[in-house]
Amino acid sequence: MIIKDNEEIFSEELKSERFFIQVKRSFAIAKKDLKIYYNKGPVVIQGFLFPLILFFAFTVGRNIIPIYLISGLMAMVMFMTSTSIGPVVFPWETRSKTLERLIACPISIKTILLGNIWSSFIFGCVFSIVPLLLGILFFGLWASINILIIILGIIVASLAFSSFSLILSVPPTDMPANTMILTILIKFPILLLTPIFMPIHAAPYGIVSPLTYYTDIINVGLGESSAFGPHGLLLDFCILILFGLGFTFLAFVLHGKTLQKRFRG
Amino acid sequence: MNAIVVRNLTKYFTPSKKEKKKGRARNPSLESRKQGNNSIIRAVDHIDFEVKNGEIFGFLGPNGAGKTTTIRMLTGILKPTNGEILIFGQNFWNNPIKAKQIMGHVPEEANVYMDLTGLENLSFIGELYGISKKERISRAEQLLKKFELFEKRHLKSKKYSKGMKQRLLLCMALMSNPKILFLDEPTSGLDVQSSIIIKKLIKDYNKNGMTIFMTTHDMDVANEMCDRIAIINRGKLIGLDTPENLKKLKQEYQAVDFYFTKEAKESELENLSSVKEVRKIRDYYHIIVHDLNDGICEIIEYIKSKNLKVKKINTYEPHLEEVFLKMVNGGDDY
Ligand SMILES: Nc1ncnc2c1ncn2[C@@H]1O[C@H](COP(=O)(O)OP(=O)(O)OP(=O)(O)O)[C@@H](O)[C@H]1O
Ligand SMILES: [Mg+2]
Numbered sequence: 327m328i329i330k331d332n333e334e335i336f337s338e339e340l341k342s343e344r345f346f347i348q349v350k351r352s353f354a355i356a357k358k359d360l361k362i363y364y365n366k367g368p369v370v371i372q373g374f375l376f377p378l379i380l381f382f383a384f385t386v387g388r389n390i391i392p393i394y395l396i397s398g399l400m401a402m403v404m405f406m407t408s409t410s411i412g413p414v415v416f417p418w419e420t421r422s423k424t425l426e427r428l429i430a431c432p433i434s435i436k437t438i439l440l441g442n443i444w445s446s447f448i449f450g451c452v453f454s455i456v457p458l459l460l461g462i463l464f465f466g467l468w469a470s471i472n473i474l475i476i477i478l479g480i481i482v483a484s485l486a487f488s489s490f491s492l493i494l495s496v497p498p499t500d501m502p503a504n505t506m507i508l509t510i511l512i513k514f515p516i517l518l519l520t521p522i523f524m525p526i527h528a529a530p531y532g533i534v535s536p537l538t539y540y541t542d543i544i545n546v547g548l549g550e551s552s553a554f555g556p557h558g559l560l561l562d563f564c565i566l567i568l569f570g571l572g573f574t575f576l577a578f579v580l581h582g583k584t585l586q587k588r589f590r591g
Numbered sequence: 592m593n594a595i596v597v598r599n600l601t602k603y604f605t606p607s608k609k610e611k612k613k614g615r616a617r618n619p620s621l622e623s624r625k626q627g628n629n630s631i632i633r634a635v636d637h638i639d640f641e642v643k644n645g646e647i648f649g650f651l652g653p654n655g656a657g658k659t660t661t662i663r664m665l666t667g668i669l670k671p672t673n674g675e676i677l678i679f680g681q682n683f684w685n686n687p688i689k690a691k692q693i694m695g696h697v698p699e700e701a702n703v704y705m706d707l708t709g710l711e712n713l714s715f716i717g718e719l720y721g722i723s724k725k726e727r728i729s730r731a732e733q734l735l736k737k738f739e740l741f742e743k744r745h746l747k748s749k750k751y752s753k754g755m756k757q758r759l760l761l762c763m764a765l766m767s768n769p770k771i772l773f774l775d776e777p778t779s780g781l782d783v784q785s786s787i788i789i790k791k792l793i794k795d796y797n798k799n800g801m802t803i804f805m806t807t808h809d810m811d812v813a814n815e816m817c818d819r820i821a822i823i824n825r826g827k828l829i830g831l832d833t834p835e836n837l838k839k840l841k842q843e844y845q846a847v848d849f850y851f852t853k854e855a856k857e858s859e860l861e862n863l864s865s866v867k868e869v870r871k872i873r874d875y876y877h878i879i880v881h882d883l884n885d886g887i888c889e890i891i892e893y894i895k896s897k898n899l900k901v902k903k904i905n906t907y908e909p910h911l912e913e914v915f916l917k918m919v920n921g922g923d924d925y
Contacts, residue, residue: 336679336681336689336692336693341689342688342689342692342720342721343686343688343689347721348688350721351718351719351721354715354718354719355719357715357718358704358707358715361706361707361711362704362706362707422702422704422705423698423700423701423702424701424702424703424704426663426668426698426700426701427696427698427701427702427716427760427763428719429667429668430666430667430668430691430694430696430698431691431716431719431720432688432689432691432692432719432720432721433688433691433719434687434688586669586670589663589668589669
């Protein structure tokens with residue numbers, strides 16, 4: 327191989343450091359995550375089993391109107407699934423010794439994190455369809471439904487909670503169980519602080535939980551009015567978007583810091 | 592043109608709290624590299640070298656020498672504490688993604704994705720290098736055929752044998768058709784047959800212009816494969832040589848261990864013309880010879896003449912560490 331100058335070596339390649347090329351590569355990461363995790367414990371347990379159990383625990387014997395039943399279920403499923411794999415990907419990849427290979431590829435840590443967000447996002451969206459269909463088919467909620475608000479709500483919340491969940495895998499451990507414990511310690515209080523299966527006014531402390539705003543969006547989408555006044559819907563979306571962007575930024579910074587510690591000699 | 596230029600490359604580790612508590616270094620050579628009470632580990636300590644375009648460059652050193660740490664810095668996994676890495680003249684850490692685009696890497700303890708098939712693993716890596724779908728599939732199939740994995744391409748990798756996984760890892764590193772291929776101990780832990788296949792394929796790729804940077808702790812592998820060999824010990828480069836010179840050095844260290852039924856006289860053995868040095872160690876004599884064949888013949892003659900009887904003979908392959916020490920200390924401190 328005769329090389330005339332160094333430009334020739336690099337210029338024939340894609341300008342792979344460019345933003346949109348990295349975004350494209352993050353889709354490859356997401357595809358890989360989906361293939362690997364769709365049938366793994368955390369997703370199935372949190373996306374399906376937990377919501378089912380909690381649903382009965384919260385609702386049996388209580389007289390709850392269908393809108394709150396469905397929005398509560400949707401909030402639970404959304405929060406549980408979109409935060410299910412974020413905390414385990416990094417420890418799992420460290421443990422199974424695939425991370426080093428991944429980092430040696432022409433991508434940055436941000437690309438990997440972005441890929442993880444997309445895959446959690448898809449899990450969040452797909453699992454949300456089940457309770458929504460339930461509401462439409464069995465509770466006849468289609469009459470008053472605003473499907474656009476609901477879809478937008480699902481998309482925004484799913485992205486926001488996905489990026490939030492990445493923070494939980496920042497500690498450089500190679501034991502998925504470690505981050506799972508941290509996850510449960512943080513996730514359950516948030517869930518319990520959220521006024522689900524009830525009117526949002528009934529629990530004023532609910533404003534501290536980001537999940538409350540998603541619940542409000544779904545309530546509005548199902549025909550209720552917002553608990554936060556005439557511009558409540560706008561407020562809901564703004565808060566979720568800010569929440570998501572903030573945690574994405576935080577994940578980029580913190581993971582950049584702990585990444586090196588994952589490679590022990 | 593140099594494919595890789597390394598200047599002053601350095602990596603220090605500060606042990607984690609857990610390791611400090613254990614208070615025990617994972618390997619003995621570490622102690623000497625620790626600095627004072629804050630116990631910094633100097634894994635790689637101010638090294639300089641160049642790798643020419645198109646050569647197979649070997650990085651030879653005993654366990655814990657700093658080989659993996661060096662290769663991890665060259666492939667963007669670890670950030671150097673200090674120093675500069677130029678890849679075809681471009682500073683690596685100014686734009687790691689750009690540099691990584693033209694590299695392939697088989698890490699020391701890497702693994703494939705067990706839940707993906709062989710083909711999916713390759714396609715995934717290809718996608719990360721920005722290779723189009725059509726091209727990905729065709730390259731992957733070519734590689735799988737070459738590495739005799741084609742039949743099993745739709746099988747999940749967790750069902751592969753160790754040798755098959757190693758070959759798949761190599762395929763993953765070759766997916767992007769890299770200009771520089773990094774291999775960390777490519778043949779260690781493989782059976783003879785697999786390692787012969789892998790060595791041959793590496794040489795083939797090199798003939799077609801690929802620059803290869805490989806580490807090994809096996810002098811014979813280095814001699815067989817590499818155009819030039821850098822020797823690293825305790826984080827420092829102590830020599831840069833061709834295989835021929837290294838072989839010579841090794842030959843200078845040929846030795847035989849003789850176990851006799853009776854005591855022999857060390858001084859008499861030492862006076863034999865082909866014997867360089869004799870040392871009595873427990874119940875045997877460690878005899879360093881100038882030439883293995885002449886040495887053994889002469890010692891046998893001596894044995895006959897003295898009516899000694901031989902219990903056991905071991906020829907002795909010099910350890911890398913001994914050759915190193917000889918290079919560093921001129922052989923006094925054996
Ligand atoms: N992440 C790390 N944290 C702390 N110490 C490390 C780390 N990585 C390597 N070391 C130490 O640095 C030294 C060099 O290690 P390295 O893995 O580079 O050696 P090596 O030449 O590859 O050895 P081997 O032949 O065993 O693979 C060792 O003493 C090791 O314990
Ligand atoms: Mg090593």
